[in-house]
Amino acid sequence: MFSRAYRAAITIPPLLWVALFLLLPYALLFCYSFWSVSPAQMIVRSWTLNNYRELFRVNVYLQTLFRSMWIAARVTIFSLLLGYPLAYYLSFGAGVKKDFLYQLVIIPLWVSYLVRAYAWKTILGSDGVLNTLLQYVHLTSHPLNFLLYSPFAVVLTLTHIYTPFAFLPIYAALEHIPRNLIEASHDLGAPPLQTFRRVILPLSIPGVLAGATFAFVLSLGDFLAPLLLGGPSGIMISNIVVSLFGAAYNWPLGAAISFGMLVLVIGLLFLSERLEKKWSFR
């Protein structure tokens, strides 16, 4: 349909971009993960599996990975619990306010992630808004310390940040349900709750899966929220990678962890896509 030259002209730039800024760095990362660091802090370019052995030998890596997954799982659950009812309300109950409310959900995405994370710091800190309020109304006599620098703070912040990501695909899935199916269900005697359970929920599963995948994958790899709000008990796997590439100067081990994460995430995305296919009926 298009001339060869035209096709080349439109496909080569993006391919080059991807090759240069995505595939090449990944390839380098992959190489690094099999290299090592000499006692003199030099990268030794000889192949070894030691980095990957280290991953399983030193407890802190696996522990942190599991903690990260547990935090990501909680973020996912809370994002769905908030995002689904919100999406449901917007799609079915909001009427003329729909577009306005949709914008309200989207607007926070335009605000810098950093600003939103810092906002929680000022809310949860020992001199923060929440503690000041609790003391003012005499619910506590001294600041509650578990609020900030804890996994709780990380889960709260990440839930706040990633709920719109869970909301969007669910909302899209709900909007795609033909409304005459809901009328048909009512017509066949099913009251609203049963209609939800038998028709709306099953037809929105692909959206829920996509939303859950977004929330889980994005929060699993997050490093800013734990850095700012996590404290020692809220450290996540990305913080370890950051320190290995920074202060610890162990790029090979950092690369090995990163690659492990990459494989894990690709596996999750693959699984999520398979499940979404299974639950779509078009």
Added chain:
Amino acid sequence: MASVIQPEIAPGTVRTVPSLLSIHEVAKSFGPTPVLRNISLDIAEGEFLTILGESGSGKTTLLRIIGGFETADSGKILMGGERLDPLPPYRRRVNTVFQHYALFPHLTVEENVGYGLRVAKVSREELASRVEQALAMVKMTAYAGSKPSKISGGQQQRVALARALVNRPQLLLLDEPLSALDANLRRQMQVELKSLQREVGISFVFVTHDQDEAMVMSDRIALLRLGELEQVASPREIYSRPATAYTAQFIGHTNLLRGEVKGGIVRCHSLSWRVDLPDGPVLFSLRPENIRFAAGPLGSNAVHFRARLRTRIFHGATELLQAECADGLVLSLRTASYDNRHGDLDLEFAPADAIPVRDSDDLKNRN
């Protein structure tokens, strides 16, 4: 004209069947636009009633009000003597076949048909046997395990019908269920649907914009125009005795003749005949098939006239001719297509076939 399969009810017969559904003075507006005005209609048990109308006539809205998907602004609906209109759709013993079938895409054919029974918590054995029966009734047993996306439009149509009928509703609503099918399948489904309705004996309220379809299937037709009932009668009666010019034109072809009655004689252009009507202006509907070639010597009481053949439109078994009288009056007439006459034609019609109708133009200009 399509062949008219008619129940054994002669025109004018008084129905004694008890009424199942009564619609009383229902009105509905969307914003400032009135969609239905003052609709009163009774539907008898076991009756096949068609709500016929052009798009925008309010027919679908009326059906949706009966189903509970829209609320009337005023008026009431009774079913079996009890108020139906305050009930939500899921409490009405009414089922609907939706225009685009609305089959649940995530359920198989069998699960779709069993949906209403499962909701009603019917026992497992009864559910299985009723679903099987319903599928057999619409000849879809072989597709029980298929998803709706894997079967054709006609098959989806049958499943939608089975899904509604399996619940044994007192009343079945059908919203242009055949409009998405191609012409041949459509004709076949019309006959099947009608015989199915006879078989199950449930009242059907069928919405369509297709007057041929309404003729073929209905016991009675309710013709809706701009939100008002124009005429409610059996297909035979509505065709042969249209009450208004609109009805006469909408259902089949007709010639409208405008004339003046004076002293028991009507004059209409150069034609005149004896009528039993009061003096004043009058409008007649004269069906093309009621104009025939003058057979023999003048006599009888037929209105005789002469007209020149203008055009002929071939329709298969019949042909529609247009003939112009000397005074410019153009009339359509239907003849068998093998008739090969041309030039000036000697024509006649029986005065009894010229039906006085109410002028509908006042309605046309009202909005």
